[in-house]
Amino acid sequence: MSLVPCSAGADPHGRELSAHGTARFPVACYRDELYLEDVPCPWHWHDELEAVVVSRGEVQVTAGGETFSVSAGGGFFLNARVLHNVRGRGGGGFRLRSVVFHPRLVGGSADSVFWQDYLQPLLSPGAPAFVRLDPDIPWNREALAAVEAAWSSAEREPPDYVFRIRAALSELVFQLVTHLPVEPGLPPEKVLRNEERMKNMMRFIQAHYGEELTVARIAASISVSESECLRCFRAVIGTTPIQYLRQLRVQKAAELLAGSDRKISDIGEQCGFREMSYFTKTFRELMGCPPSRYREKKRAGG
Structure with a gap:
């Protein structure tokens, strides 16, 4: 199987659009080598599990x-249907090795011992949304080695690579389930309500990002107060509605700059920037270069 750059485009609900692997072999391995000027991974979620090793x-x-930081040698695990975002820190770019896989790859059918004793607890409402993997912790180190083994098998494609990948991911799941505190029962009602509100507000912003948007209008889209809107954004994704909107607009503008010949000013206006100077300033702040330079670099293959 080929390794490909991650492309986490999301629908208006924030659900990732990419298909990870195939129905017969539902796993995909990604090589991500990103720099400050690259579009940061947009907020998204997916039904699959994801494990990542930071290699640089x-x-x-x-x-x-x-929010947490991970340096080279460490990694993290993301549970299914968890809203998440990844961006670089410290300059100089970063490199990730990520494996995204459907639980059935390891769990098999719902009546199997693998599903009932290992996957079902991991997917239960009381399971952690994420796990930071620290190489200084022995069982974390075993989990990281399993992710590396799966990714390496995908890269080299030996004749038995499908067995090697499944075996490595089975080891990852075993390490997670046997060491994580999994509390039975549903998450608190407040957590469920926040997540549902967050997804609805993200859907509204995705549909109207090119228009004049305020916190009041975003809050009104789900009939809550401005303070409740702000609190929900902070609680679920750790930022404000306007910061999220700003990042989304720049992300959409970057896609248009790289994929079309339209005038830069027209792209800025379509993405909600009414003044060219503000568009240029905001784009440079988030992407590390002005829109014109970004387009030049993308056309040159950078």
């Missing part, structure tokens, strides 16, 4: 309402 640099991960 440092990244900041926000998931499950918490």
